[in-house]
Amino acid sequence: MTAPAPGAVPAARAGRTGLTTLTVLTVCGLWVWLAWPWISGAWTVPWDAKAHFQPQLQFLAGSLSRGESPFWNPNIFAGWPQVADPQSLIFVPAFVLLALVNPAPSFAAMDATVYASLLVGALSLFVYFRDRGWHQAAGAVAALSFAFGGSAAWRIQHTGQVISYAAIPLAMMLLARALERRSLGWGLLAGAAAGVLALGRDQIALLGIYLLIGQVVAAVLFGDGMGARGLGGRVAGAMKPLSAGAVAGLAVVVVPVVLTLLLAAESNRPEIDYIGAGRGSLHPASLITAVIADLFGQGDPNVHFWGPPSAAFGVTDIYLAQNMAAFYAGAVPIVAILMLGLGRGLLAAREIRFAAVMALLTVFYAIGWYSPVFTLFFDWLPGVKLYRRPADATFLLGFWIAVLGGYLTHRWLDGTVPPAGRLARALQWGLALVVLVALPVAFGLHADRLTEAVKPTATAILFFGGALLALELARRLARGRAALLAVGLLAGFTAADLRWNNAPNESTAYPPATFEALKPDTSDPTIRFLKERTRETATGPRRDRVELAGLGFHWPNAGMVHGFDTVLGYNPLRIDTYQAATAAQDTIGLPDQRLFNAMFPSYSSVMGRLLGLRYIAANVPLASIDPRYDTGRIVEIAQFGETRIYENRDALPRALFVTRARQADFARLLETGRWPEGFDPAREIVLERLPAGVAEGARDGGSATAEPGRVVIAAYHNTEVVLEVDAAQAGFVVLTDVWHRWWRAELDGRPAEMLKADAIFRAVQVPAGRHTLRFTFHPFAGAWADVVERLARGRKG
Incomplete structure (x- = not known):
């Protein structure tokens, strides 16, 4: 991220306005309003947040409350090196603190922790704006857009990536201070923050680290924020804070990263090939969702999703959930980028040029194989081959929309936007017509969904017009005693915009009762039965395992919440030999996701016996999952609604002599499944x-x-x-x-x-x-x- 260019307004000016405290309070108050549906417990973040991360948190909290180490997890995949799993939450400070104070964290507590992390990132971005002397109303817009816009809103269920995303502004702000002030102390803080970011060990963390590297390069090579001291002087000035930062960052991150790299090397996915990564590309047409929220029906249960990669749109060769192609970040930032950044060329301004270039590179990365540039990223950037979805870069794209839109809003409020000539006005309104009218009409006609496109397009035009009006009014209020009104007007409009367009929807919010099976004190009869049975049979050499097959997306990791051991689970990573021995997939939430292979051809097999698989719960007759099982030795023993529970009487004890x-x-045995005669x-x-x-x-x-x-x-x-x-x-x-x-x-x-x-x-x-x-x-x-x-x-x- 760029630091202030020579001539930028000094931070003292922002301080003299006396707005800082009031603006921070405004942002915090609006954060409560926007996050309230989740932190109040009325709704809860669904999908991966519950199916994967809530059990991780409960395992961590439960282990700590019992005085046990959480480093190995016996509850999934017949044992799992939890300490090396990048999604285990073991090295996320906010969740470790929550686990220490609460042995059974509620859904609302977990959701509140995620949103609190976004608030820290939002306030860090605001401080970054204030350090540059940029208008505090613009900083408030950027902060709210960052926390409640883009993929942070639409992909809030991807808890680990959201936490990594939330750490980026803090690391960026601290690094900028370290470089500008040549400070050892700020360098240590920046390095520690960068280390915490890298602890995410996901694609967002990787891209965030590259962002910080780019920030350093821009500062040293071009003098952004370091003054015109000459290249040699800038290099010398950067050495002390960067050396301190490197020491602090490595101290934080080296052990967890090494553990994860060692796990990855023996996992089912040591790296992803180009085709595997390319299938996680963002289709270029999805970029329209930055301007028109929910154009393709991602969040409307009454609209069948029709954007890419759906069959309706004619694109099915990319593998993304529908909400991964949505990242609306607010009308004010988009108006500023279209009308001022592109229409009047202000994205070329020196103090924001680096951010503009990074935003463009982020687009190239996100669209993956639709851009020839991604081939270079894939071949030359270390770490890229570890991840399967370049579309994850939409998190960073939302970040750049917040930053660029916020900066351009500052220019508008500060009165430093040059007058528009006839050509510039034509370009401004031409861009607006293309993205607000021409493109949605073209997409609607292409997919034969023009009717479904009308409502979201009309809504976008309405908010676009509202943003233009709010910006015009705010400019008139931006100076003097009325400046607080400008903050309230733009922050309030942005919050109302995001509350409406990124409202709780089928991608981001479900009733908490949906996930009753994941509550530690659950009343779910299936869970209660399995807990009781596994306790009863845990005698002598036995510790029986369970399989939860096809019960629903959030079920496979339920054993982590309730303390019983399962043969499979939900995790994109598995130990490669275990996958070969059991045909373990990412999940078995649906019946057809339960696969068998040569080594584990049936529940009635040598491997089924060895695993001690005693109880199998399924929402369909077991024969529809495994037609080869021995009906004389595996028998149904209970039924709760649609869920049938079977007992495998051939299951062996956990410990054998x-x-x-x-x-x-x-290797041959795993390939063929042929045991010695x-x-x-x-x-x-x-x-x-x-x-x-x-x-x-x-x-x-x-x-x-x-x-x-x-x-x-x-x-x-x-x-x-x-x-x-x-x-x-x-x-x-x-x-x-x-x-x-x-x-x-x-x-x-x-x-x-x-x-x-x-x-x-x-x-x-x-x-x-x-x-x-x-x-x-x-x-x-x-x-x-x-x-x-x-x-x-x-x-x-």
């Missing part, structure tokens, strides 16, 4: 490498009636599992939790080798006798060992 070992190639998972294990002294098939366990050994789960916590073993003969203890390098095993207090058994589980060889076997999770030591190992391999290579 076996005496025989077979050798097999795990006659393999019995209750009596033997498969290993890639047999331990010294163990022969293939050795120790057959004696007679069928003899019990070679017993295992009891003495303690089971997130990051510690203790087993008591009583073995009549030597053998192996198998724990059917996912094997991961960061787990360690101890046998009677001494380190023991943790073997990978049956392709994905943990096992330890034990001698005859009584023993205590303890598994503990060590992510930081494990990650350090991984890094050292990779560096050593790199040197050898």
Whole structure:
């Protein structure tokens, strides 16, 4: 972001107006009004916010309240390295604080935390404007547009990305102060803020970091905000704050980022190919939603969505939810950009030129494969290949609309807009007619939805006209004692505009009762039944798992809220070997999303038994999901409304003692699903490498009636599992939790080798006798060992 050019109005002028406190109070008051539908609990943010992030928050809060580490999650995917998951919320300060003070955060509490983060970003943007001496009414417009416009409004359910987005203005403002003042202290704060931004480890955080890099380059190369000291002087002046910032930023971010990179390397998506990313491109026609809110029916339940990528529009080869193509940010910023920025060429002004260039590059990035520029981004920008939706850049596009629109509003209020000639006026109104009339009519005719386009287009024209009137009146009030009225007029109009056009809708707000199953004290009968049954059967070696198949979008992660373990879950990331072993997809919210594969061909299979999958809840007869299951061994035991609950009587205990070992190639086993002939998972294990002294098939366990050994789960916590073993003969203890390098095993207090058994589980060889076997999770030591190992391999290579 650019800093003030020489000649910019000094910040002291803004201070002399005495408006700062009143303007901040105005923004905060309007924030309450705009956020009230959610923070009051009348509505709640749906979709990913509830299906994915609410369970993450509840797992974090519940773990902390029990005094447990939240670093490993046993409730999904047979175990998951939560500490490395970028969407776990473990490293988000606001959510950690909420989890510490509230062991069962409500929907409203979570929503309020998200909106409070946006308020911090909005006020940081206002301070940035004030530092530049830009009119405070313009700063208020930018702040409200930032917090309640663009993708921040339409994609509020993408909690992690919203939190990253909210951190950008704070980091930008602190970095600008650090560079302008050559300050070590501001540099430390800026670096820490940039580190918090990078903790998001999502595409918004990545683009935000590139924004900050561009801000530094613009300041050093072009003197923006650093004065005309010459390039050498500017470089020298920037070294102290940037060095301090680098130290602070790395201290905050290096460990979480390394953990996530290591997880990504062994996940189902170590990186995305160009076609995979391209399918997440924003269709260029969707850019019209910056001007006309809800043109395509994204938020109207009475209108069947007809914009790209719908069949009605003739575009179906991109994979985006309908709300991802909506980012209306307010009429005042759009009027300013169209009429002043483009119509009168003010986007070329030196003090905002960098932001204008960045906004254009953001458009190229967002539209992905519709622009040849994205190929360069994809091939040359580090980190881009980790993400599958360039359309996520609409968050940044909303940010630039707020900044550019706010700056141009300042120019209008400050009286520094040059008079418009005949050509400029023709260009201004020509642009307005194209985007407000010609384009929506053309799109409506193209999709045969002209009737549906009338209402949103007429609404946009009405608010466009209202913004023109508000800007004209505000300019007359902008100076002297009436300046507060200008703030109230523009901030109030912007808030009313956003309250109307970005109102709670089917993309952003649902009744809280919709998500009853995710409340810790739920009355949902299915959840209550499963919690009771899993508690009853959690004895001896058992800790039975559950599957929630096709119950609805918000169900798969319910185990994280209620403390029972599931075979699958909802997460775009999975450990690659676990996905190969179970056919795990992002989610199983719908029945047809429950897939099977060679390794897990049916609930009635070796893998189904090993996973200890005891209870299956489905909203359809189980045969429609798995026609191959054994109806004699998997039986229906309860029904609540449309939900049927089945019990798998072949499910094995979580902890097993076996005496025989077979050798097999795990990669081949995962590919073909062909276990060794006659393999019995209750009596033997498969290993890639047999331990010294163990022969293939050795120790057959004696007679069928003899019990070679017993295992009891003495303690089971997130990051510690203790087993008591009583073995009549030597053998192996198998724990059917996912094997991961960061787990360690101890046998009677001494380190023991943790073997990978049956392709994905943990096992330890034990001698005859009584023993205590303890598994503990060590992510930081494990990650350090991984890094050292990779560096050593790199040197050898």
